Amino acid sequence: IKEKKMKNKMNKEVLELLNEQIWLENHAMYHYLNLAVEFGNKGFSGISTYFFNQSEEERQHSIKLIKYILDRDEVPTIPQYNYLEPYEETFDVQFHFENSLVQEKKVSEQVFKVINGCRKHNDYTTENFMQWYVAEQQDEESKFKDIIDKLKMVGDSGLGIYQIDSELGGSPQTEETPG
Numbered sequence: 001i002k003e004k005k006m007k008n009k010m011n012k013e014v015l016e017l018l019n020e021q022i023w024l025e026n027h028a029m030y031h032y033l034n035l036a037v038e039f040g041n042k043g044f045s046g047i048s049t050y051f052f053n054q055s056e057e058e059r060q061h062s063i064k065l066i067k068y069i070l071d072r073d074e075v076p077t078i079p080q081y082n083y084l085e086p087y088e089e090t091f092d093v094q095f096h097f098e099n100s101l102v103q104e105k106k107v108s109e110q111v112f113k114v115i116n117g118c119r120k121h122n123d124y125t126t127e128n129f130m131q132w133y134v135a136e137q138q139d140e141e142s143k144f145k146d147i148i149d150k151l152k153m154v155g156d157s158g159l160g161i162y163q164i165d166s167e168l169g170g171s172p173q174t175e176e177t178p179g
């Protein structure tokens with residue numbers, strides 16, 4: 001008889017924090033999917049592609065957490081709905097990037113909350129795992145800041161926005177697929 005591999009059970013609070021992280025990654029996935037559709041509808045095919053890629057990255061972030069929890073012999077909570085809220089504000093390119101940066105900052109705060117929980121309960125394994133998310137969040141925030149800076153530079157210039165749209169559509173994200 002094969003002996004079941006014993007793993008250290010996770011602290012309940014850390015598990016809850018990781019599940020909240022899955023919720024936020026799922027939220028981010030649908031947030032960007034929404035934007036991909038919105039920009040696509042408005043004819044910004046480059047920005048639309050950018051957000052489709054971003055949405056896919058978020059899906060991977062969520063799956064990476066799900067696999068980690070399974071690997072620790074615990075049960076992840078999968079959000080049971082799609083997060084697609086209709087919104088009413090007038091369409092504004094810069095607004096959507098600024099709002100996305102605000103969303104990313106919330107995700108970063110949650111990453112830090114998980115790490116604090118790990119420290120409180122001496123879960124060094126999960127803390128180490130979460131360091132990938134720390135670097136990833138830093139990268140995402142800085143990507144959005146760069147785009148916002150460019151949008152501010154071009155202002156209302158149609159040609160400027162057209163160039164940014166082309167650039168974003170032509171630069172597939174190079175992030176390695178998380179395992």
Ligand code: OFO
Nearest residue numbers: 028058061107140
């Ligand atoms: Fe998952 O990186 Fe954005 O939210």
